[in-house]
Amino acid sequence: MTESLKLPDEGGTVREYQLVGTPIARPSSPPVFNRIAYAAAHVVSDPFRDADPWNRPQVDWETTMAFRHHLWSLGFKIAEAMDTSQRGMGLDWAGAQELISRSLAEARSVKGADLACGAGTDQLAAADTRSLDDVIAAYEEQIGFIEKHGGRAIMMASRALARVAKSPEDYAYVYGRILSQTKDKVVLHWLGEMFDPQLTGYWGSQSFEAALDCVIDIIEANRDKVEGIKISLLDNAKEIELRRRLPEGVLCFTGDDFNYAELIEGDGKRYSHALLGIFDAVAPSASKALAALAGGDTATFRAVIEPTVPLSRKIFESPTQYYKAGVVFLAWLNGHQSHFSLPAGMQSARGILHYADIFRLADRANVLDKPELATRRMKSLLGVYGIE
Template sequence: MTSLTLLAADGALSAVPLATAPAFRKPTQPLRSRVAYAAAHVVPKPFADNTPGQPAEIDWDATLAFRHHVWSWGLGVADAMDTAQRNMGLDPAATRELISRSAAAANSVGGKLVVGVNTDHLEHEQVSLDEVIDAYKQQLHHAEDSGAGAVLMASRHLARAARSADDYRRVYREVLAAASAPVVLHWLGTAFDPQLEGYFGSTDWQAAAQTLLEIIDADADQVQGVKMSLLDADAEISVRERLPESARMFTGDDFHYVSLIAGDGSSHSDALLGAFAALAPNASAAIQALDAGDEAAYHRILGPTEALSQQVFAAPTYYYKTGVAFLSWLNGHQVAFQMVGGLHAARSLPHLSRIVELANASGALERPELAAARWHELLTLNGLDPAAASAAPAVEVAGVPAEEVLA
């Protein structure tokens, strides 16, 4: 049996059995019971100057191939979002090109696509509300002209410029009026971006939620849903239950998505998750199970992945992109573990080892032999000998028999 070497925080090496890849099948028809988007990352050229502060040099072939991978599993792609390193290495010029290229790629295969609309191309940090509105509209029109749906991302500029909840109401009212099709609103918590503290006019989530709901109610025909990324399941359910029937709740809770997507019998969340960029086959198979009315299979497939996602998104949460790119590399979707802005160095080797361990245990290694070889090469590069690991007792690993994965 092939073993997988793991690295503890104290430098100790151990070995566990390498699990086989689950027998997931790609869907033969569109997913029906839930709408699910994977917030995809970008792949840089491995030989580029991927150091902090340098413009992003994207490997477009690998980046777009990853999006086709997501679409092939029946999921939609949420692009140019924080997973793609908006405000953390992906500059405005690269963001615009990413949106244009992804929209063309989605159109070529009929893939679902929404893209982030923000104000991050503004040169100055301190701007007026009018400048925020104009900046949102510029990016909105580019997204729409490219043929993509829009997600109005939380704006750092708006967080700095707003003085009250009324300022948020005004900005969103004017931007929504300029949209040619319904958009998704985005509420990003401070775990993902500390600069968004007090968004929607309050540090109290209940007061902020009231403002958000008022914004939606005022222009319900212009809002198709809201992505909540507060990592607070109770808050999400509270807002979900108060949404108008025309608006979906897209969970952005990478800690509790299994129960939120399953629902409570009266309502459920759809998904717009960075975690699903690393778990497209698992997410697809789980939703296929829901489509077939088998909620038990849904939990067997997706349940074990939540611990992996919690590790990827561990504090400081905004470095979760490193784990997404790391898993992409392990699974053979890019030739090098590189990220724009040097962000591949944002997590320690023991942190990455725990990701490997949990991915192995949850069926998230698409090509286990390749993943093990690449991980062991990384350990060797850092002066560690994978062969020196002492074998651990065999442990039960998550596996889903083929007959339980419904196409």
């Protein structure tokens, strides 16, 4: 029997919606890709211990780790403790340390599992930052923690650095100091202000061209310590230009949740690897598509992944920093967690019309793994908003 329910639309009308999607079958074993594919993973709140969610959010560690097993089973590497896990928006450095140590230990129990961990400066309040050396010390603490636990670092953009840096030379100084100390190669992270308004003017300029020059200079000066760079500007032309200018052997990881399908496929000469928050939400589809691409079947790659793009654009629509709500919403609909709540109560950052649109687009993209469960849970949410 086809599932149906009543959903509101932008005009304020509630209309009957009949589901049309077909769930994506799971592979019998983790597939092999010809692109490096990191899924930036969310954390699962514990609402039964969350007495003060804004100030002291609690994490359900068992379910959080189970979700990482789900991603590993589909062939993904995990980008741990990144902005998808609500770094600086519900998960502080103390919580990130526990997440990192638990995930690294969990990965060692799974054959072939791999992850890299976000290192930032979020233990240092931007308003309290006085010098570049403050920023350096904060990065050193976080990267030191990751390396002590056997992990590799993704060097996240720093709100504190954006506050105190006065020029591209200041960025070069900080990144050079940190990269000279790392044990392993590092992935850099260029996160646009649409994801975090406090990062406006990162790399010392609000001009993309000047910022790109700064980034390339930093990578050239530290080439032996940079595996690649993740770029999250939601602009495919800017990513293609960065990709064109990268030194040979330095990888481009797309963080473009609007245009990832075409950027991953590439233009026949160059392509992007992936480090994406949307892969958390559409993991079975992305896994099937990437496996097809690795097998030379671009038609299947496109047929499976392209329907997920409108869904991703809805989840990441402005104000983009609240995309985590849509990611967790789909985890709840698909049965990966028993409740729809986020650390710091961030589920309230989006409205019911947004969630209704996500439901429709997820169904049309074949992202609803258990249509009956998803329909039942969506009805319960609609009831909270007075839609019976």
